[in-house]
Amino acid sequence: MASYNSISVEKLARLTGTPKGPVVIDVRDDEDFAALPSLLPASTRRPYASASQWAAEYRGLWVVVVCQKGKKLSEGVAAWLRHAGAQAESLEGGVEAWTAAGLPLVPVAAIPGANTRSGSVWVTRSRPKIDRIACPWLVRRFVDPAASFLFVAPSEVEAVADRFEATPFDVEGVFWSHRGEGCTFDTMIAEFGLSFPALQHLALIVRAADTDRLDLAPEASGLLAASLGLSRMFSDDLEQLEAGMLLYDAFYRWARDATQEKHEWISHVPKKGRDHE
Known part of the structure; x- marks a missing residue:
């Protein structure tokens, strides 16, 4: 009981x-x-x-x-x-x-800094657009809520990772990055074993928007537009990340709960009433 x-x-x-x-x-x-x-x-x-x-x-x-x-x-x-x-x-x-x-369960061996109480530390290029917002959202929501993210000049990512014991992501030549036709978001979902169907759906949209293959998912154009808009709204990368968290929260809930829901301007009118129009 x-x-x-x-x-x-x-x-x-x-x-x-x-x-x-x-x-x-x-x-x-x-x-x-x-x-x-x-x-x-x-x-x-x-x-x-x-x-x-x-x-x-x-x-x-x-x-x-x-x-x-x-x-x-x-x-x-x-x-x-x-x-x-x-x-x-x-x-x-x-x-x-x-x-x-x-x-799904997340293998502890895949989590950088899993044995520290202060949370994992990640570093990537400054001025994020899509992958570099989607990945922090994924980590904080599904892997490590206490994770910290450092945004630095592209030329300094490797050195900052070394000096500050941070894990580099979404840059060339590192483990957490694009693989084949997938983007870093795909890599993280695979390595962390996050097989939630809604995440798989969201991953297709992120991949399409991040790799300029908008034909893969009709929602990709909307994600791209919103992401570029956020990048123009915020000069501070961390402020942009906080705003982007809400964006990906919304896309995730749509992918999980609302993909079949439609909307039109008269959708609030009872069907019986519309039959008389």
Whole structure:
């Protein structure tokens, strides 16, 4: 029987990737984690044994706690979090239920800086347009919500990456970049194992807009226009990124929930009333 303070796999999956979703914390023990060293999207691993010491960091936040089966570890940590002032729930069935539902897990080995508490650090060329906004959105929504992004002169990306222990992306000759006909967004989806159908749909649109193949997806022209407009509106790359986060939130929700919805100027008129026009 599900706990009163629990959340279903289906509900958490619907919240994954959305800006108002919960903080997700993985508290599996070392043995269970070693057997499957992957995380639910956008989740963080923390030790269950010291929950009483770190629980206060989440005061006022909505948290979902994940363990192997959704039993003692997640229930106990969630209780400590509530004690510290968080709104905390455990995931019904834990990681086992999530994987049984065929939902994606992110391999920890693929996440740069996965073992640091401060989040991953990425660096790319300044004045982003499409890929260099889409990729940070993907990382923050599905991989590492605490990720930081540095935008620097193109000639300095490699040196900045070296001196500041940052991961370069969307530049030539690095791991996180274009491959074949795909763009960096495609690379990240593949390497992070993010097989959500809506992301696959969005990836086609991003690829079409980023590689000047607008015929691949009818929505690509709109994404290109909006992206170029944002680049003209903001001289600060980080401000542009924040605005772009909302743009990709909207495209993702459309790809997930609204691809079949149509709109016309008389769509608000009941069909019966339109029959008499």
